[in-house]
Amino acid sequence: xxxxxxxxxIVALAIAGLSGCGSGRPAASTSAGGAKEVTVFAAASLTxxxxxxxxxxxxxxxxxxxxxxxxxxxxxxxxxxxxxxADVFAAASPATMKTVTDASQASSPVTFxxxxxxxxxxxxxxxxxxxLRDLTGSTxxxxxxxxxxxxxxxxxxxLHAAGLKVTPVTLEQxxxxxxxxxxxxxxxxxxxxxxxxxxxxxxxxxxxxPEADQAINDYPIATLSKAPAGDLARxxxxxxxxxxxxxxxxxxxxxxx
Amino acid sequence: xxxxxxxxxxxxxxxxxxxxxxxxxxxxxxxLMAPAVAGLVFLVSPLAGLLIRAPWPTLFQRLAxxxxxxxxxxxxxxxxVATAGCLVLGVPLAWLLARVExxxxxxxxxxxxxxxxxxxxxxxxxxxxxxxxxxxxxxWLESAFGITLPFTxxxxxxxxxxxxxxFLVISVEGALRAADRxxxxxxxxxxxxxxxxxRRVTLPLIMPGVVAGAVLCWARALxxxxxxxTFAGNFPGTTRTMPxxxxxxxxxxxxxxxxxxxxxxLVSVVILAGLRDRWVNSP
Numbered sequence: 001x002x003x004x005x006x007x008x009x010i011v012a013l014a015i016a017g018l019s020g021c022g023s024g025r026p027a028a029s030t031s032a033g034g035a036k037e038v039t040v041f042a043a044a045s046l047t048x049x050x051x052x053x054x055x056x057x058x059x060x061x062x063x064x065x066x067x068x069x070x071x072x073x074x075x076x077x078x079x080x081x082x083x084x085x086a087d088v089f090a091a092a093s094p095a096t097m098k099t100v101t102d103a104s105q106a107s108s109p110v111t112f113x114x115x116x117x118x119x120x121x122x123x124x125x126x127x128x129x130x131x132l133r134d135l136t137g138s139t140x141x142x143x144x145x146x147x148x149x150x151x152x153x154x155x156x157x158x159l160h161a162a163g164l165k166v167t168p169v170t171l172e173q174x175x176x177x178x179x180x181x182x183x184x185x186x187x188x189x190x191x192x193x194x195x196x197x198x199x200x201x202x203x204x205x206x207x208x209x210p211e212a213d214q215a216i217n218d219y220p221i222a223t224l225s226k227a228p229a230g231d232l233a234r235x236x237x238x239x240x241x242x243x244x245x246x247x248x249x250x251x252x253x254x255x256x257x
Numbered sequence: 258x259x260x261x262x263x264x265x266x267x268x269x270x271x272x273x274x275x276x277x278x279x280x281x282x283x284x285x286x287x288x289l290m291a292p293a294v295a296g297l298v299f300l301v302s303p304l305a306g307l308l309i310r311a312p313w314p315t316l317f318q319r320l321a322x323x324x325x326x327x328x329x330x331x332x333x334x335x336x337x338v339a340t341a342g343c344l345v346l347g348v349p350l351a352w353l354l355a356r357v358e359x360x361x362x363x364x365x366x367x368x369x370x371x372x373x374x375x376x377x378x379x380x381x382x383x384x385x386x387x388x389x390x391x392x393x394x395x396x397w398l399e400s401a402f403g404i405t406l407p408f409t410x411x412x413x414x415x416x417x418x419x420x421x422x423x424f425l426v427i428s429v430e431g432a433l434r435a436a437d438r439x440x441x442x443x444x445x446x447x448x449x450x451x452x453x454x455x456r457r458v459t460l461p462l463i464m465p466g467v468v469a470g471a472v473l474c475w476a477r478a479l480x481x482x483x484x485x486x487t488f489a490g491n492f493p494g495t496t497r498t499m500p501x502x503x504x505x506x507x508x509x510x511x512x513x514x515x516x517x518x519x520x521x522x523l524v525s526v527v528i529l530a531g532l533r534d535r536w537v538n539s540p
Contacts, residue, residue, distance in 0.1 A: 074507070075508065141408070146508070148505055169407075170491055171491050173491065177487075184385055184386075185389075186390050186408075
């Protein structure tokens, strides 16, 4: 009994495995009656706002589903260039969008939001940080994003504008990881986006600083040229850039373009 | 008894010799053959992809970059120290699990192997909660000794050891169970103390298992990513090991990531291929 069962299990697994390798995604978006599924690749910092906008979009277009792939903009850009099936790309920096437009995967991106850095400190602020200069202290443990990712590039720009040199203890791979180190109290301060401070809802305190204005980060969005659901993709971009979209983004702490 | 004798003894005879195996291979059922080949392709093709896409013309130039060398050196040092630590703690732990009857032994064994299946990032978070600056033990470590583990090379070693130690423990425990107890009993009846028996009889007897476990442990430590980046952070020269460098290189320079990946792949294959022939078929 068991032996027979396991034999069929192997066959079933093999078939499942082979067919799974063949097609990367369900064929829903290619159905004749117009696409029903739109796939959005978006920067991790857009997780909350885009999830909310996605729900509004589905409500406004019954029968459609919006699927998100949130992650580091640079990683998403690489996935798109390598042929990942995406309809819309929303990046956290013009540089990451540029890698996609350079690869002729998208054209004419528009800026839909802006983000600004703040100093994030733990609630009790153990190192008594209240301005950017305080981060240069040798006893203050600072986390920054790695320069390769947008929040790190912005941090470098802001510190450069302030003429300050900060030696971090770690260069985190994305802004959420950087913020987590503050939330856990492992570092005394970090430079993260204002939106992330707001999203952390009271677990960290944000301190604005004037040089952040020199390192404002633009968020571009574009429909991809190989978008399987081109029409829906354009409508999703319209929603993000609409009044309604702006409201959602502003509430989360993003600046208007 | 010498260790070579012990090894020869403990290598149990395979149930069917080469002749028997050949006979069977002639009637391998396709139901096994097809998925076997598919499985092989599935596991090997990503590695082939790395080789095909590698930027061969600039390979050595990229390898010679100081950041690459720094990350590689850090990886080799931390993986080796982590393995040494695992040997010191893991062999006695394996002995405890294999030779000592105590209540809850099955539960302890399960707990020891948890890091094997735990997502490494979760392991990193758990380490932070215990050994971080505000962690249960970390808090005390900092106030009493001024030691903080996160963001230090020692932190990398701790993260790697946490993830890699189960490989060693499982391997050594298996060797201990397979080893013939009669040699130990004979030594004991001849008047050897328990420690002497362990050192002079048991350890040589299970040496192949210890080596296999140590090598696996080392390879796992070398490839550790999630726990390291979560617990120890990422700073060049201090905590940025090869896997972290690969991940970060992917953000801007995928070609550099491929080169770094190739190095890790090469090291792993050499180690595991050497291991396979010499040790894995022993207990």
